[in-house]
Amino acid sequence: MLRRIHSLPGLLAGLLVMFMALSGAFLSLQPAIAQWQVGTAGTQLDVAALSDAVVHGLPDVSRIVKQASGAVIAYADGAAGQLATRIDPSSGAALGPYETSPVFAFMTEMHRSLLLGQGGHVVAGLAALSMLVLSISGGLLLVNRLGGWSRVFGAAKGTFQQRLHVDIGRIVLVALLLSAFTGAYMSLVSIGLLSTGQDSFIPFPTTADGGAPAPISGLAALQALPLAQLRELVFPAPGDPTDVFAITTNAGQGFVDQASGAMLGFVPNSFGQTVYEAFYTLHTGQGIAWLGLVLGLAALAVPVMSVSGALIWWSRRHNQPRLKHNVAGGAADTIILVGSEGNSTWGFATVLHDALTLAGHRVHTAPMNSLARHYGKARRMFVLTATYGDGAAPQSASRFLSRLERFKPRPDLAFAVLGFGDRSFAHFCQFADEVGAALLATGMDQIQSSCTIDRQSSQSFAQWGVETGTRLGTVLHLVHTPRLPRTTRLELIDRDDYGVEVQAPTSVLRFAMPGAKRTGLGKLLGLGSRLPRFEVGDLVGIVPPGSPIPRYYSLASASRDGMLEICVRKQTGGLCSEFLHALTPGENIDAFVKSNPDFRPGRGRSPLIMIGAGTGIAPLAGFIRHNRHHRPVHLYWGGRDPRSDFLYAVDMAQCLGDARLARFEPAFSRTVGGRYVQQSLRDDVDAIRDLVAHGARIMVCGGRDMAGGVRTALDDILAPLGESAQSLKSTGRYLEDVY
Structure with missing residues (x-):
């Protein structure tokens, strides 16, 4: 709402x-501009002295106005009409004509x-x-x-x-x-x-002296008024001893007898006028230039x-599914609630919504955050939710558990929870498990036990539909076809191979647009190399032949580098990694870029501690190569053997040489006295504590087991500072890109 x-x-x-x-x-x-034109005022005259000086210079003056900027303007009647003259507030001398800006x-x-x-x-x-x-x-x-x-x-x-x-x-x-x-x-x-508040009538004084006008410089009421408090002074009509000076100040309005110099009939500003003037000043900045x-x-x-x-x-609207026949929650017999971070879960929810609607049910589908307090006609509720990061709620479900505390289900309302995730993550479908337990705690029955879908498997989803339909007495054919972003065809232009000797084949692969002119003038002008826009640390989704499911790899380059670079380890039986390792220069892939803004070094000069292992060095190396302002970067990385899989060794040596990298601590597990990256961290306790105390941001990239070991090591190292990986993460100073 x-x-x-x-x-x-x-x-x-x-x-x-x-x-x-x-x-x-x-x-x-x-x-x-007005403040600048006025300049810095020196010692200012009182209103009496200023008025006297103005009259001597401009005998026909009819009124004096002091603007909010401090500028003093005198208006005199002349043959060509009223003339406005700028006045020096420290002497009363004329400075020249005053004109308002037509613009x-x-x-x-x-x-x-x-x-x-x-x-x-x-x-x-x-x-x-x-x-x-x-x-x-x-x-x-x-x-x-x-x-x-x-x-x-x-x-x-x-x-x-x-x-x-x-x-x-x-x-x-x-x-x-x-x-x-x-x-x-x-x-x-x-x-x-x-x-x-300026509508009140100020009566003309009837007690004016009517005697011979006194010199202006001797009028007591004007002598007592500092110029800073003046807003406007209107002179009496020439030759009329019964007329008076009309004066407006910061505090109110009144009249001054031109013979006795007494203040007559002063009326303070009303509360409404004070409020109006305050709002006017705050809105326009008049008198407060800054x-x-x-x-x-x-x-x-x-x-x-x-x-x-x-x-x-537009992006939110474009990516949201188009639900047909989505009835109001109060009229629905079936409720589908969706927890999604990147909208992929909505695709499955839409398929379920359409299938249940086709089977004759009145279905209401909405984000989990929109859980109502009560659904008057609903007899079944399906919750389809992903898990974000390390077990957290996705964006559209962040308030679901708190809203559930006020939920009042019908006695015959039953539920089923379907979780979506990736089994390679330590907290696979953890949020879905928490939701299932919380729903059970409300006293509702289960349609069936909570189930999970690994890596958006369409086959597993279809099987869940069969089982769910059987329990409902309804045939549910759930056919989900993943909606992929538009892909771009890229050509492999170069590759570096590592790790064969330690049974861990790993390749750095570089791609460009097919037929890109990469030499001579074509390279200089970037002809034919219009890659999709991406930054180091973003993800490239590659769709391998024979599978509709993309695999994601962290990027070690930015589009302005003129090529797309990834580092891929060959996994036995891995459909995409085996496909990529079999590529030869000149062959193509179909890919798309997925932004990953949560994994960035950020701006500023605070130190960076980068930690990785294996292919996790790829985005870290990209960040370091782009560190042209020489921000202090300390890299800790773990590999197997320096003779076979020392990834980006040449690049890191060059970055050390030109100060894009301040320190590099590699660790190799398959050498004499082998060690892991966590041990390098523990050996550098004092240095790491000092860097964190000075505001360092920590970036971790690599396998989940390595990341867990790094968190444990850093918790021990940072404990004396009262910090931990989690505390740094909560303030945006601990970033992970793990798989």
Whole structure:
């Protein structure tokens, strides 16, 4: 619901909000320019002395205005109309003509009303209201996404668009809230729904002396008023001894007798006027130039956030399945709840939804996070969920267990849980197991015991459908065809082979677009080498012949390198690894790139500790080769034998030589006194503690067994610092890419 509240005004009023933001950013320059033109004021005169000096220089002066920027403007009546002159506040001398900027005047009217009069004020108000809704809902979504207020400044995860949207949003959120709230208030004032508080009538004084006017420099009320407090002084009509000075100050309005110099009938500002002036200042930055610039910079972020938000919405909408006949939860006899991180589980849920609908059931399918408190007609519930990372809930199920505490099932409601995962992971389908146990704890019966699907097996899913249909008394033909991204054909251009001597064949494979011109001018211009866009650490999905299921490998190169590089160990019976190892230069593969933004070194100069084993060195080597700013990188890597499988040895030697790599500690298990990478870490206790104490980020890539051993070693090493692998992980300083 919160996401819809955030998306709706952004989609409906996106262009209008962007225009208001950009015009507001332009207008934010006005206070700073005005402040710059005024310069640094010296000792200022009191209002009496200033007025006296102005009258001597401009005998026809009718009023003096002090602007929020500090500029003093005198207006005098002349033959050609009213003339405006800039005044030196320290002497009262004329500095030259004053002219308002036609550009700023035009943009101000555009910003306030779009040149549409009263109707334009309403439109501008709706834009401000939309921005306010976007800011509040965006802030709440930010807190939910990052896991609470305590993590609001933690590392953002997701695609490039998601991270950009989050990172910019949390920087400008407060400024946008201020602009939107004050802008909505100003719009309500403009269309007459709120008062400025300036509507009260100030009666003309009847107690004026009426005597001969005294010299202005001697009027006590004006002598007592510092120029800093003046806003406007209107002079009496020439030759009329009964007229008075009308004065407006920061505190209120009143009159000054031109004969006695007494203050007459002073009326303090009302509460409403004080509020209006505060909101006006906060919205425009008038008189507070730095605030105006801050708000202007925040406004410039709005178009970026609008575009990235639209891309996020489109990607989510494009990747979500198109469910037919998805009835409301309260009217359904069957509920399907889905927990998914990358939308793959939704494909299976859609197949189940369609099959049950075809069998005559009224089915409601939704994310697990949308679990209702009660389903009035439902008799069966299916929960299909993946497990994220080391046993965590996927994105669409992150609040399911907490919502389940308030769930009140019908007495005859039964459930079944189907978990999706990869058995090579230590916590295979752990979240699905937790969900099954939690549902049992509610007192519901099971349709059947919880089942699991390994590596999105269509065959296992079909078998589960047969068993489930038998228990329901319904024939369920569940045929799931994985939906793959569009693949790109790549040609193998080069390979380096290792590890044959230690029975662990491993190859570094480099691919480019077929027929790419990789020599001479073609190489210089990049002709024919338009690879899909990717970064080091992203994943390439390769679809081997005879299988619809892609296998993923970490990338050791970025697309700007002009080639795609992976490191693959040959697995006996491994369909994809055997296919890749059999390739010769000139042969092709079909592949696609999957972004992996959660495995990045990040920006900054803090040290990096990179730890890997075997082919896990591939992305780490890519990061190091791209370390052109010489960030301190310390690499710990484990192989088998330096004579046969010392992967990237030449590259790492070059990086050590030019300071892209600060330190390299290889460990080999099949040599005399063989050792593993964990032992290298334990031998460097002091160095690792010092690096972590200075803000180091740790990156681990390789097999799951190695990663577990590394976590154990680091927990022991970091215990005296009060840190652990988990504590660093929670703050975004411990990253893993394990398999």
